[in-house]
Amino acid sequence: MRRSLTAIALFACCGTFLAGQRTAGVDFSRTMRVDYFHTGGAGGEAVRLDAVLAEGAWPDSRTHLIDATNLGKYFFEVIDRASERVLYSRGFASIYGEWETIPEFRTTTRTFHESLRFPWPNGPVRVVLKKRDRQNRFEPLWTTEIDPRMAAAVPIPPTAGPALLFENGPAHRKVDLLLISEGYSIEQAAKFRADAARLVEALFALEPFRSRRADFNVRTLAVRGAQLSVQFNVFGLERYALTYDNRALRNLAASAPYDIVEVLMNESKYGGGGIFNQQSTVAASNESAEYVFIHELAHNLAGLGDEYVGTVTYATGAPIKVEPWEPNVTALHDPSSLKWRDLVQPGTPVPTPMTHAGKVGAFEGAGYEARGLYRPEAECIMGSRTVTTFCRVCQRAINRVIDLHTK
Structure with missing residues (x-):
């Protein structure tokens, strides 16, 4: 009798699980990737489908x-065509989104390759790509209809074989960090593994990553040579390094389960870059590589904004700032509605003078602007490479995104 009851319980459990899978409207055994071309300039902006791929x-x-995080300059929804129900949504940023803020945007037209990834839909869907308007509201930019039966298998480079640095559980219950080599020869494979291990240990030596180490899986992918064409001097900023070859990046990364991908350059020159839910890079042989790795990963993973002031091509200089979407930068239009107000101790003035350094407040100078944008604390990794801790607001933002991936 006990055996029969167990079988009945198992059947009920499995039936509930399968029903839940059907209700979700997606098949978790596959990932759909939608590649597209993002073109624009002063004359307008357009998006064109490239390919629909199966990972x-x-x-x-x-x-x-x-x-529901409200992060990112862009946002996309996957909508089941039969029920009009949203199956999946995610916010992100892009290279195009940064490029359109620099002077070159007003005089030329450029095209960037981008990708959207989501669980495989069980039936035809409509993918809606949205962009923030001047009031920070998401408005539709592009819509495409997709039939899953038309997707092609993604080509996996035959030399690609991921290796584990450490694993703490199933991919869908962890943040899966993938580190890809760039510019390492076959003979330098050991150097890449050592660089990756060193940078990862630096990351998990500080909070909140130290306390959340068990929520991560970390893999490396050794690729011969410079297959991603990562380049410095992006947008005229010498230290800013990214790859424009999104297709190559996604095809390589598809050989491993990943949520976040960072490229390790075999380079001693100072630099790196990071874009929310897209990519991050670091010159792994530079003396500041540990700092850059952590700083750029925070952009990629949690959408954190830069908290420093400096001359960059995408600083607006505008007297009135739009409220940034980044969780650690604010235009402080209404001090009573400060987005991290709950972390500000009673009696702390907002805006906050430097005499209150060490407390959470609203310190002027952030997002490359000396005036009109504010950061949560006087010092943070997102503001200076001489600082070795994340401020409390950034720590909370990172924890919230880790929870999104793992809970």
Whole structure:
């Protein structure tokens, strides 16, 4: 009798699980990737479909399919055509989104390659790409209809074989960090592994990553030579390094389960870059590589904004700032509605003078602007490479995104 009851219980459990899978409207055994071309300039902006591809099992959370973080300059929804129900959504940033803020945008037209990834839909869907308007509201930019039966298998480079640095559980219950080599020869494979291990240990030596180490899986992918064409001097900033070859990046990364991908350059020159939910890079042989790795990963993983002041091509200089979407920078239009107000101790003035350094407040100078933008604390890794800790607001923001991937 006990055996029969167990079988009945198992059947009920499995039936509930399968029903839940059907209700979700997606198949987690595969990942759909939508590649597209993002073109624009002063004359307008356009998006054109490139390809719909099939990758391996969905590596991210199977419960947090709808994004309520309000992060990113862009946002996309996957909508089931039969029921009009949103199956998946996610915010992100892009190279195009940064490029359109620099002077070159007003005089030329450029095209960037981008990708959207989501669990494989069980039926035809409509993908809606949205962009923030001047009031920070998401407005539709592009819509495409997709039939899953038309997707092609993604080409996996035959030399690609990921290796584990450490694993703490199934991919869909962890943040899966993938580190890809760039500019390492076959003979330098050991150097790449050593560089990756060193940078990862630096990351997990500080909070909140130290306390959340068990929520991560970390893999490396050794690739011969410079297959991603990472380049410095992006947007005229010498230290800013990114790859424009999104297709190559995604095809390589598809050989492993990943949520976040960072490229390790075999380079001693100072530099790196990071874009929310897209990519990050670091010159792994530079003496400041540990700092850059952590700083750029925070852009990529949590959408954190830069908290420093400096001359960059995408500083607006505008007297009135739009409220940034980044969780650690504010235009402080209304001090009573400060987005991290709950962390400000009673009696702390807002805006906050430097005499209150060490406390959470609103310190002027952030997002490359000396005036009109404010950061949570006087010092943070997102503001200076001489600082070795994240401020409390940044720590909370990182924890919230880790939860999104793991709970």
